[in-house]
Amino acid sequence: MTDDVQALASPAIDIAGLSHRIGGRTVLEDINLAVPAGRFVVLLGQNGAGKTTLFSLLTRLYAAQSGSILIFGDDMRRHASAALAKMGIVFQQRALDLELTAAQNLAYHAALHGLSQAVTRERITAELSRVGLLKEAGRRARSFSGGEMRRIEIARALVHQPRLLLCDEATVGLDIRSRADILADVRSLVQDRGLTVFWATHLIDEVKPEDLTVVLHRGRILHYGEAGAIVSGLGAGSLQDAFRRLTNAA
Numbered sequence: 167m168t169d170d171v172q173a174l175a176s177p178a179i180d181i182a183g184l185s186h187r188i189g190g191r192t193v194l195e196d197i198n199l200a201v202p203a204g205r206f207v208v209l210l211g212q213n214g215a216g217k218t219t220l221f222s223l224l225t226r227l228y229a230a231q232s233g234s235i236l237i238f239g240d241d242m243r244r245h246a247s248a249a250l251a252k253m254g255i256v257f258q259q260r261a262l263d264l265e266l267t268a269a270q271n272l273a274y275h276a277a278l279h280g281l282s283q284a285v286t287r288e289r290i291t292a293e294l295s296r297v298g299l300l301k302e303a304g305r306r307a308r309s310f311s312g313g314e315m316r317r318i319e320i321a322r323a324l325v326h327q328p329r330l331l332l333c334d335e336a337t338v339g340l341d342i343r344s345r346a347d348i349l350a351d352v353r354s355l356v357q358d359r360g361l362t363v364f365w366a367t368h369l370i371d372e373v374k375p376e377d378l379t380v381v382l383h384r385g386r387i388l389h390y391g392e393a394g395a396i397v398s399g400l401g402a403g404s405l406q407d408a409f410r411r412l413t414n415a416a
């Protein structure tokens with residue numbers, strides 16, 4: 167297989183035997199996971215489950231201590247730049263430069279990815295327009311609401327046209343309406359662009375029955391499958407009930 171054909175056939179994320187210790191404590195233990203391309207996949211876990219640690223390893227903020235991570239076939243250890251070029255990231259913590267305008271925030275990100283000025287202008291227009299903030303492109307980031315900042319962060323994460331979008335608790339701190347809007351928007355990217363989304367959350371009401379769902383608890387994967395199948399497989403009444411049973415038994 168050529169590299170291109172292999173990348174097309176590869177899962178978006180392929181994790182094998184990944185463990186991570188912080189300060190002598192095991193925070194992730196023997197994670198094995200294949201996230202298929204073109205799906206909305208949920209990483210569901212309570213506070214402290216290890217979601218952010220897993221994202222830190224996926225984005226190379228942390229180097230893997232053991233095991234491997236491949237992004238569309240690119241090994242994070244040997245081909246980190248190629249792997250990172252294929253992903254966009256929305257961090258749990260707000261990550262806009264508050265003194266820059268919305269457009270400047272996107273332009274800075276585009277420069278990091280080596281985009282030309284012409285392409286940068288075109289993408290900024292397209293992405294800010296898609297999230298309904300093109301007219302506000304010249305406003306400083308600090309003047310936006312929490313929901314708007316999140317939309318700008320999503321626009322920024324897409325400027326280099328990644329195939330994979332990682333969102334770590336992207337709706338935390340937002341009101342119900344903003345949460346629903348952002349979730350619907352990100353889901354539409356899967357439909358419209360064939361994007362793969364890996365969506366970390368502790369909020370069960372964000373999960374649909376057809377979503378592939380990874381249940382992470384105390385650093386271990388307890389279950390991986392469509393949410394509806396997890397519920398029926400356990401004979402549970404709801405995903406909430408299934409989640410409770412899985413985590414109580416662990």
Ligand SMILES: Nc1ncnc2c1ncn2[C@@H]1O[C@H](COP(=O)(O)OP(=O)(O)OP(=O)(O)O)[C@@H](O)[C@H]1O
Nearest residue numbers: 188189193211212213214215216217218219220368
């Ligand atoms: N730098 C650190 N030093 C010590 N412990 C850490 C550190 N980072 C993470 N941990 C611990 O690792 C565990 C997993 O944390 P992590 O932030 O990955 O969980 P999470 O699922 O993202 O939770 P939350 O939704 O609350 O952010 C927690 O028990 C946390 O206290």
